[in-house]
Amino acid sequence: MSETIPQEFWQGVEQFNTGQFYACHDTLEALWIEAGEPEKTFYQGILQISVALYHLENLNWRGAVILLGEGSNRLQRYPSSYNGVDVDELLSQSAALLTTLQQIGPDKITAGDLGKNQVLSLPRIVLVSY
Template sequence: MDANIGLGLGIEQFNQQDFYACHDTLEAVWLEANPTEKNFYQGILQIAVAHYHLSNHNWQGAVILLGEGIRRLKAFRPAHQGIETENLLQTSAALLAELQTITPDHLPQWLRDVEPEKLAPRIHIQQK
């Protein structure tokens, strides 16, 4: 898959909260990327999968993948390939910190009480 097309589609899927499709799209790009770019794609797709895990009440999967995605994306701040990575890192880190204050068995209640925008992250494109 062409990296630019795949990245654009993956970002669109992420922003529509179609996190499973985003993972599949970015994984196809990641498989063909050079070693440096692999971390960029994998960081975004891990954050997408973390949100997928949240939707399935999988606290552990969400926490682990948010942490891994954040770790991978830090090298690409504040922006990379037209993506504002700093914003994604900040919102993901805030979500991770909040999830780490609860136990897995409290996740369903937390999901009912949380502000909806925390569960609807967006990836922003740099303005030219």
């Protein structure tokens, strides 16, 4: 883990948690491009989950399912908490959403479902203190 976490990362977390998924992607992508490992893959995992949620907002079920899986797979290699993020909680929430999406299928998603339907509970990044 790096000694200092860039301010842009916390901006990306705030964007994620307030539903600004495309902005979160842009913020974290800028960090990802410049980062070395292990942060590079960590940023990529979170930004892929963010893009998955952006796809879901746009009723792109396939894109949401693919990127939820890819982002989660990248984050699975990290400890329970990493860079101030409760990774296990983010993975758990993402897995629950992925399972729900797979069960209901692409034809059952409507714009009115997002954020209002408890069935489609969107992940949030939970922070941990050191």
